[in-house]
Amino acid sequence: MRLLLIEDEERFAATLSHGLRADGYAVDVAHDGRHGLDLARTHPYAAVILDIMLPGLNGYAVCAELRRGGSTVPILMLTAKNGEYDEAEALDTGADDYISKPFSYVVLIARLRALLRRGGATRPVTLTVGDLWLDPAARRCRRGATDVTLTAKQFAVLECLARRPNEVVAKTEILDEVWDQQFDGDVNIVEVYVRALRRKLDLPFGRASIQTVRGAGYRLVATDA
Numbered sequence: 373m374r375l376l377l378i379e380d381e382e383r384f385a386a387t388l389s390h391g392l393r394a395d396g397y398a399v400d401v402a403h404d405g406r407h408g409l410d411l412a413r414t415h416p417y418a419a420v421i422l423d424i425m426l427p428g429l430n431g432y433a434v435c436a437e438l439r440r441g442g443s444t445v446p447i448l449m450l451t452a453k454n455g456e457y458d459e460a461e462a463l464d465t466g467a468d469d470y471i472s473k474p475f476s477y478v479v480l481i482a483r484l485r486a487l488l489r490r491g492g493a494t495r496p497v498t499l500t501v502g503d504l505w506l507d508p509a510a511r512r513c514r515r516g517a518t519d520v521t522l523t524a525k526q527f528a529v530l531e532c533l534a535r536r537p538n539e540v541v542a543k544t545e546i547l548d549e550v551w552d553q554q555f556d557g558d559v560n561i562v563e564v565y566v567r568a569l570r571r572k573l574d575l576p577f578g579r580a581s582i583q584t585v586r587g588a589g590y591r592l593v594a595t596d597a
Contacts (some may be wrong), residue, residue: 373418373488373508373528374398374549378408378434379450380426388421391477396511396524398552405429412438412445416549418508419446419487421480424462432465439466446487448480485509499534502594504573504581506534515577522572525550529565530573533582533592542589566590 402408424431489509
């Protein structure tokens with residue numbers, strides 16, 4: 373699940389992004405409002421963590437521009453103050469939630485999970501492809517009545533496919549959604565995770581739901597028992 377963190381305090385941004393990556397998220401970081409807005413318009417982020425006090429464009433302006441452009445990405449705004457007017461303005465400009473600095477990382481993760489669980493206006497909370505069921509916020513996966521344990525990256529690759537069932541999704545598209553900008557490895561890393569998903573989701577159940585479309589990518593389809 374790919375997140376965008378827009379925060380100008382570089383040390384704080386590095387610490388927060390490190391924690392989020394350790395929790396299994398892919399994280400892109402922008403240190404000013406204009407760069408953050410450009411990234412948010414370009415990539416399909418699951419959520420945006422947005423500071424208010426930013427150079428270039430402040431967080432209110434970034435949030436307002438995204439909403440004006442039709443973006444429904446969940447936005448968690450970071451406020452440096454504990455004033456009710458800051459919080460009110462954050463919500464009025466289109467933020468879904470806010471948290472005041474200094475904050476507990478545990479609380480931030482809980483707020484983030486709640487946002488992801490609710491999803492954006494066009495983003496379903498849970499995903500179903502045949503008897504395959506996913507809850508992205510809780511990172512739970514089931515094949516029929518059987519729970520399947522996946523690593524964070526395995527789940528993210530599966531989610532990317534499950535959000536576009538029966539469509540061919542290119543390796544580069546999966547890479548763009550699941551890995552952050554710091555990744556500079558081989559695009560064939562996607563194959564490694566697809567093979568792992570097949571071992572967990574298809575082989576034990578006698579299925580072939582993750583199809584390879586040669587020269588194009590992968591497709592997730594509903595399959596019968």
